[in-house]
Amino acid sequence: MVVGIKDIAAHLGLSTSTVSRALNDYDDVAPETVRRVRQAAQELGYYPSASARNLRRQRTDKIGLALLYGSAYTTFNEFFAELIRLVAAAAEKRDYNLVLYTGMGEDPCRLTRIAQSREVDGLLLMGDVPGLDRAIQSLLVVGMPLVVIGRPVNDPQINYVTADAFQAARLAIGHLVELGHRRIGYISFVPTSRYSQHRCAAYRSALAEYGISFDERLIAYASLEAESSGRALDALLALDEPPTAVYMFNDRMAIEVLRYLARQGMRVPDQISIVGFDDIRSAGMVTPALTTIRHPIAEVAGQAVSILLAQRLDPTAAAVHLTLPVELVIRESTAVCRSAR
Amino acid sequence: MVVGIKDIAAHLGLSTSTVSRALNDYDDVAPETVRRVRQAAQELGYYPSASARNLRRQRTDKIGLALLYGSAYTTFNEFFAELIRLVAAAAEKRDYNLVLYTGMGEDPCRLTRIAQSREVDGLLLMGDVPGLDRAIQSLLVVGMPLVVIGRPVNDPQINYVTADAFQAARLAIGHLVELGHRRIGYISFVPTSRYSQHRCAAYRSALAEYGISFDERLIAYASLEAESSGRALDALLALDEPPTAVYMFNDRMAIEVLRYLARQGMRVPDQISIVGFDDIRSAGMVTPALTTIRHPIAEVAGQAVSILLAQRLDPTAAAVHLTLPVELVIRESTAVCRSAR
């Protein structure tokens, strides 16, 4: 049923090696033979078996994208959707396909298995779970190329590509300070995530830059569950001196907060300003439209794939650490601070 | 560096076949030998080479999800994000991984290559592009299991899983009719898509059920480009007798329309009612919250994977045609028709 290289060889009275070399552009095959082989392959509808090819060439032409999230991440959001699409597109442009590994939260050892069994040629890592570092070390041991997406990594051997969280915080906080805000809260992702930790550090650093003293109580944490962001905001609003503006971990949570505030009858931006992060498509479509930081997802995705494949070609090359600039997108969810008017 | 089955065999003074059979639960290996092999495998950090295994077993333990969209689909939306996540989860639950094939719009022949090279064990097909049917036939020829997602297929040999678009239209139109609407428009996806055609047929059928005569001018088409839905709505509103309610192809487009109407200063649902389709997460978070049809994505994803793997096990089984029920979710974007008050 399925036609193999043998069938072509038999059909033309050639050996399989000649057929293979004809199809793979070797230069020790007569042009006429190449033509005949190509034509026969076409006619018989021949496509090489991926498994056999992979085994012999020791490569799979696939890269993996591992989404390392615990149960706190119960749902994808638009950000992931975009990221996955862009990574897949970048990979396909280079004739690679994308394998999705999700639900790795419970068992980072699956990473080890993926690497050791060499079922992909490289791994993109997104997310953070307990035990991840050890799993990553096991990838390095077998020489599996890998790139961490979205946060810096301390280990100088490990590639990463991330948006500039410090610049982002500077832009967000700076924008709010210009509007007269001094009491600026931050709602981050679960504190065990290094994404969250990194962003918190960026928030603190930005506050310091604008001469605002850091108040620990102005940081709250939320997961991506439906009501979580609302509860986190509640905690901030319940303070003696509640924030007049809140910078959010991402747009998804920011939009949840907008919705929550609307239900509570609080007007944004009149009573409180909100700044998001990512600039997902919905950010511009909610009411009020969300002021946010544009995350250069396409660049992140493209660079991640580039770096991964470059490391595959030259495993000895130094690790690449890439921090990409972000932009402030001012929409309707931020305004002059009431108490500063 | 990478440890293979030979290393274990050498290490224990056994043959590779015994090691393999010990690891694969054959019953002609002494329990003590199995124990030793298992332990050695653990200690040496052995994982079987996926490529070698795939070649010998003639399976890859991967399924593909092909997204067949032309350039009209420039972006994923939440619906796809959810679908991909749920399909991946369903696959992983059965120890399969998901390979994403995107950007197949320009060349459905890639499907043929995927099938012939057997790089996945089955294919889930989502979307519709010119030349798709011929490509699908080529999959059938090589016996690649496949399931079409999201729309019925005429060919009785082809599995499909879809939400019930006719019930959806009945629920949506019925709801609007109850509110007094008689002039109900429909904004569909690009007319070349069979998704669009099927949904239009459902819309017509629902109108007929409620005794409303069909007016071709009340159907408009939009792509998923940013301004496309707004333009389509404009066309409907420019009619002599514009619709008092519009049923939308999906929530993404419905939300774009809400945004567009807000910019135009039209109040929803006071001046016009809008019904969506899918019930993506954003649907409940926009203002006004969107009345919509809940698409049972999790069931669709789970059933699609089940059917695919079942067909893999028994290629002679009859094709499965599954139409899953939907639900009406009433929120804030629909109200009593003004002219009926």
Added chain:
DNA sequence: TGCTTTCCCAAAATCGTTTTTGCATGGGCA
């Protein structure tokens, strides 16, 4: 004891390619 069965395991075949090696054939050159 002798024969059959059962239990383990080794050896070899296999999956379908790619890559290496080797060998004719023919042409160029002295």
Added chain:
DNA sequence: TGCCCATGCAAAAACGATTTTGGGAAAGCA
């Protein structure tokens, strides 16, 4: 003519596992 080299292909060796085949040793039975 004799030698060498380039050309074009066949044969065989990988790739690393699984599966088939076969056989020796121990155990059971007459």
